Amino acid sequence: MSTPDHPELKPDAVEAPDSILPDAPPPSIDESVDLPEPEAHVSVGEKLLEMRNITLRFGGVTALDGVDFAINRGEILGLIGPNGAGKTTCFNVMTGVYQPTDGTVWFDGKKLGRRKKYQITRLGIARTFQNIRLFPEMSALENVMVGADARHKTSVPGAVFRLSPRHFREEREGRERAMELLRFVGIADLAHAAARNLPYGYQRRLEIARALATEPTLLCLDEPAAGFNPAEKAELMDLIRAIRDQGYTVLLIEHDMRLVMGVTDRIVVLEFGKKIAEGTPAEVRDNPAVIAAYLGVPEGEPTDVA
Ligand SMILES: Nc1ncnc2c1ncn2[C@@H]1O[C@H](COP(=O)(O)OP(=O)(O)OP(=O)(O)O)[C@@H](O)[C@H]1O
Ligand SMILES: [Mg+2]
16 A cells, blocks of 8 residues: 555554564553543544445445444444454545545544545544554654654654754654653553564554554554454553543454453444444344354354353
């Protein structure tokens, strides 16, 4: 995927680091860190983002087919569904990677329209990626500072060439804010290590810190716990709750049903590009269409899902 808006800032996927730091302590979040209060026009509980009748076709493939749902300000909304259901495509539509073939996305009372990715970031939507994307040679701290730059208009080259006192002050403040974010997500111990050398769990959290650095109102997490063991997953869910408790709205894609049920306020279920269910975790868990979608059995057949 290209980033025509900021080609020079195209992050590379971090691939199998060859020198992971083996002695890193397990990440440990610091909930005493106060994040900036997210800004929005809509009030808590009102619709912050709305997908209205979204269809997206890629040639013959209908990735999204008339999808309708809303994310309310202040909630954690789970987006689930089998592989290929269209979950990541929803993120891509919300963040301006793709224009829908039909339908409209509303965010904080405005149509997203044909806004570009960086404009959507400034409106207040941030995301992480299913396959981690970091700037592998930059330190963890620098990766977060790039996130902050995406929100505030100062560019990285500008930071190098404009050597005014004001600029040094902004740079120092940006560094301090980035450090706070690393503390919040629990990875400040390795702030100065290159992203590529961070343990996998740190890299996942670093992506979250970088997304938070853009000061989003809505944070979209695409399988942030993929590849984690159960204990690591539980800790990540604590982090997601802590983010919500600071006033952020979270959209979470996660395959582990138990985790999704435990952390979300509501859940939307997609299958083959269509919404097949929406409701509280308990409602969704008991929905026969959801059970069938996950287990590949026709509705009504007996299953042993707990
Ligand atoms: N750029 C693209 N070009 C063509 N088809 C695409 C493109 N992006 C997504 N698709 C197709 O759209 C459908 C939905 O894909 P998507 O990645 O959104 O699924 P997903 O629910 O995120 O699945 P997973 O759980 O495997 O990540 C799939 O059939 C996929 O092959
Ligand atoms: Mg996906």
